[in-house]
Amino acid sequence: MTLPIAARFQLPLNDFTLDVDLRLPSVGVSVLFGHSGSGKTTLLRCIAGLQRAPQGFLEINGQVWQDSEKGIFLPTHKRSLGYVFQEANLFSHLTVADNLQFGLKRMRRSSTNVNFASILELLGIKHLLTRLPENLSGGEKQRVAIARALALNPDILLMDEPLAALDFKRKQEILPFLKILHQTLNIPVLYVTHSQQEVAQLADHLVILTEGKVIAAGGLYETLSRLDLPLAQDQQAVTVWQVSVAEHEVDYHLTRVTFAGGSLSLPLIDAAIGSPLRVQIFARDVSIALEAPKASSILNILPGIISGIADYQAGQSMLQLQVGKQVLLAHITHKSVLLLNLHIGMRVYVQIKGSSLLN
């Protein structure tokens, strides 16, 4: 049986105190999300033992790594973890191969049952082995860094904004690898980011930090659609749906996907029928109609029930809707709410203008 991760830390920082008490699932990707300076990286560093919280308790996979009451603090090099830094942090005096071997050489042989070749394959770095880090692109460096951490077959993988130092193109180059990792890894991943896009694409579990405190923690789908969190108030607010590919309409360049309670049309994607998929729907792309529009250019029109309304600044409102078993956010004006007399429990039709495809 794999036990959940328990992490409690109290650490005074410059502007606030990091004060968290978390239990995280032992599988999947838990994203620590927050603005820069919210303490999320510090939390990750405390988990790695790179920083020592004076008050803390940390248990991973049944092993206590820190218990300040009992004076237990396992130094970083004795913790079974993989750590991917924001900048790749490769050793500049070693080749890619030697960087990858660095940790392996220092491990007891019995604990390295990981298939090294498959990691190289997975991250597409086989052809880089003889190179020095200075001859790698930013994206390649980061892939090597991920492989170097994974090669240790750790109990937990900690990733500190691994894409933040990369430009847009490089990000798009790495994200697919991360998604594959997400599907193939059977260890928990703690992933720090301030990017909503990465949250939507990678997270299974979401922890939101503000000024050192956890303001929300839960499954991705529920947490994203909570109206009381700053996420929903953002211009980029999204909901993520788990769907499966039902049909390709090649003539129209469309793919139809189904979810519990309906189906959606998306721009054509290259995925097998029946394969699971994540779809992110921007709240600003969702509009509301009281009656089913008879003639509309919008393909995705679904019946729904309003389950929440929140008014924000500058005449903006956010609706939370139940569509089948899914939850959806819609960003509309406050005036529309009043004109249509929208209220909780009301049956409406949602029109989804565009769905950005994920996963």
Place this chain on the structure above:
Amino acid sequence: MLNAADIDALWLTVQVASIATVLLLLLGTPLAWWLVRSPSRWKGICNALVALPLVLPPSVLGFYLLILMGPKGVVGHITTELGLGTLPFTFTGLVIASVLYSLPFVVQPLQAAFAAIGERPLEAAATLRASPLDTFFSVVVPLARHGFLTATILGFAHTVGEFGVVLMVGGNIPNKTRVVSVQIYNHVEALEYEQAHWLAGGLLLFSFTILLFMYGVLKTQSVAQPFK
């Protein structure tokens, strides 16, 4: 050309400088590491002490060493108790004086090299199961290799070039403390300018060559960015 006494002086100089350089690296490395890494409030005082030989007249350093290591000094007292006798005017005394005299020339390049490495490679090594000592030898030393080379060259060259300290602590004893710089002085005193030229010119050429090597070869390689 060089006479036998000159050869002896050269050989003695090489011995003193080599032994002093090895001791300097053994002593200077942990000292430099501590000065870079430690949050101790004694750091300022230690930095100042290490840098003192840069500004003090060698005769001042030599004078105090003479007093300290002499029969009435603290160090002299201890060495006498230990049955070693007193150190002034001995080879050992000369090596000790050289180490102190050249300390900043070894510690400061190492400090700069260690500081340039920064925190991140050390943290990366820790997450890859390397203990702090392991990290020092497998990450810090290779990344600071130019610092070590600079420290070795400067430590050796500066020890070869000492004069004032030698005169105060070592004197002018053939095969024991009469190093090249003292021998040159002897030649000039005796108006043997040709002999003096050979040694002085040789020393000039030697110093220039290794400094040229250091600035020409080492500085073209990146020392400031050991981490990519």
